[in-house]
Amino acid sequence: MALKLFNTLTRSLQEFAPSAADANKIGMYCCGPTVYDYAHIGNWRTFVFADLVRRTLEFFGHEVRHVMNITDVEDKIIKRVQEQKVSLREFTGRFEAAFFADLKTLNCLPPHLTPRATEHIPEIIALIEKLIARGVAYRAGDSSVYFSIAKYRGCGCTYGQLQKLNFDELRVGERVAADEYDKEAVADFALWKARVPADGAVFWPSPWGEGRPGWHIECSAMSMKALGESFDLHLGGEDLKFPHHEDEIAQSEGATGKPFVKHWLHAAHLLVEGKKMSKSLGNYFTLRDLLANGFTGREVRFLLLTAHYRETFNFTIEGLHGAKTALARIDECVGKLRELAGGTAAVPNRELVEQFKAALEDDLNISAAWASVFEWVRKVNRALAENSMTHAEAASHLAAWEKVDSVLGVSAAAETEASAELKALLMERQSARQSKDFKRSDAIRDELKAKGWIIEDSPKGQRLKKI
Numbered sequence: 481m482a483l484k485l486f487n488t489l490t491r492s493l494q495e496f497a498p499s500a501a502d503a504n505k506i507g508m509y510c511c512g513p514t515v516y517d518y519a520h521i522g523n524w525r526t527f528v529f530a531d532l533v534r535r536t537l538e539f540f541g542h543e544v545r546h547v548m549n550i551t552d553v554e555d556k557i558i559k560r561v562q563e564q565k566v567s568l569r570e571f572t573g574r575f576e577a578a579f580f581a582d583l584k585t586l587n588c589l590p591p592h593l594t595p596r597a598t599e600h601i602p603e604i605i606a607l608i609e610k611l612i613a614r615g616v617a618y619r620a621g622d623s624s625v626y627f628s629i630a631k632y633r634g635c636g637c638t639y640g641q642l643q644k645l646n647f648d649e650l651r652v653g654e655r656v657a658a659d660e661y662d663k664e665a666v667a668d669f670a671l672w673k674a675r676v677p678a679d680g681a682v683f684w685p686s687p688w689g690e691g692r693p694g695w696h697i698e699c700s701a702m703s704m705k706a707l708g709e710s711f712d713l714h715l716g717g718e719d720l721k722f723p724h725h726e727d728e729i730a731q732s733e734g735a736t737g738k739p740f741v742k743h744w745l746h747a748a749h750l751l752v753e754g755k756k757m758s759k760s761l762g763n764y765f766t767l768r769d770l771l772a773n774g775f776t777g778r779e780v781r782f783l784l785l786t787a788h789y790r791e792t793f794n795f796t797i798e799g800l801h802g803a804k805t806a807l808a809r810i811d812e813c814v815g816k817l818r819e820l821a822g823g824t825a826a827v828p829n830r831e832l833v834e835q836f837k838a839a840l841e842d843d844l845n846i847s848a849a850w851a852s853v854f855e856w857v858r859k860v861n862r863a864l865a866e867n868s869m870t871h872a873e874a875a876s877h878l879a880a881w882e883k884v885d886s887v888l889g890v891s892a893a894a895e896t897e898a899s900a901e902l903k904a905l906l907m908e909r910q911s912a913r914q915s916k917d918f919k920r921s922d923a924i925r926d927e928l929k930a931k932g933w934i935i936e937d938s939p940k941g942q943r944l945k946k947i
């Protein structure tokens with residue numbers, strides 16, 4: 481079998497086949513955060529999903545170039561910059577730093593490139609100029625530039641590739657200036673917004689006068705700069721299908737005349753305790769809120785990874801407690817394997833890896849993937865309890881878990897600090913050596929090694945180091 485993923489573009493499950501040019505290299509773009517606040521747990525569902533996709537592709541042997549933009553100029557940001565009377569960079573820098581810290585807490589692999597919109601103004605302007613030259617964008621009376629849906633469709637291009645749109649309501653030339661707009665608004669959208677007093681100091685010069693880019697054009701410009709005019713994979717939450725992603729397609733294909741992205745993946749939304757998350761309902765959580773309540777990044781990551789990405793996920797506090805219990809089960813099993821394996825290198829046990837792989841191949845069937853993990857935990861625990869596992873088998877199981885965890889990313893970091901019990905053994909060895917009881921001292925060294933620790937000389941004397 482091969483990896484199959486649901487492509488929003490074709491509305492079907494498709495074998496994931498990278499473009500022929502370099503079959504193993506995959507360009508993957510995920511719309512990143514709008515840095516106007518701390519990312520909430522719904523945002524994190526989408527970013528943890530993107531991390532799962534990236535890790536899965538790497539598990540399947542692909543080389544991924546993972547790009548995630550930082551939207552650091554957009555309507556909501558400008559509003560808050562004005563309210564708080566700070567500079568744009570001061571405002572966005574704070575939330576951008578928090579975002580990267582949270583990304584780490586959730587053990588998401590850092591994207592290879594995280595371009596900021598404000599650092600791509602020349603590319604954005606060049607792209608808009610191209611669209612004007614191709615006749616699908618126009619400068620309006622207020623010096624803003626809009627994308628013309630009618631002209632674009634008139635060239636035989638399709639607007640509405642990701643979802644069906646109702647064009648009966650379309651009145652030619654009707655415009656929408658906001659970055660986010662309703663599903664009903666099939667109207668010309670802003671590429672460049674002419675400067676208005678409410679923008680304060682947030683503006684750049686352009687051939688059409690001072691102003692700032694629209695949100696959609698930012699992603700077209702940054703993704704194509706990083707990954708080329710056509711690339712393999714584009715991800716985001718399902719709310720971005722329209723208008724954001726539809727507009728990205730129109731802008732990119734309108735400018736280049738080439739297909740923009742081959743596979744589009746969208747993650748369904750997250751609800752909290754069955755309800756849409758909202759500050760007024762008191763069910764709005766940032767990652768930081770959960771950490772302050774004693775949960776860990778691992779637990780949140782585990783919970784977010786328990787549901788299939790195309791299913792709406794109901795996030796509950798009870799679920800987080802369940803995550804704690806499940807992780808403790810895995811930790812205990814893996815801890816025992818580490819102890820028994822004692823640092824022996826081994827080929828991964830095939831059964832777990834094969835079952836896990838088969839689950840991922842089926843459109844990232846994460847429930848089946850976890851089922852294979854917990855079935856394995858059960859079997860390993862049984863063998864350990866019966867004392868029927870050899871060092872080599874333990875090492876092979878451990879290697880299998882490490883392979884699987886290269887995708888899941890939920891393992892507790894291997895201990896780097898020896899327990900008090902092991903430190904006591906080290907001290908006993910030192911006194912055995914002092915009294916020239918080398919038999920005892922060697923026996924302790926072997927016992928420590930079997931437990932996965934070696935003795936190392938350091939300026940402060942001997943210490944234990946994990947193998």
Ligand code: AMP
Nearest residue numbers: 513514522523525526716717718749750
């Ligand atoms: P934003 O920072 O608002 O641009 O959103 C960042 C990402 O989070 C986008 O891909 C959104 O689709 C996604 N997102 C926003 N709200 C939710 C939610 N409730 N559940 C899942 N993903 C969400």
Ligand code: ZN
Nearest residue numbers: 511512699724
């Ligand atoms: Zn985007």
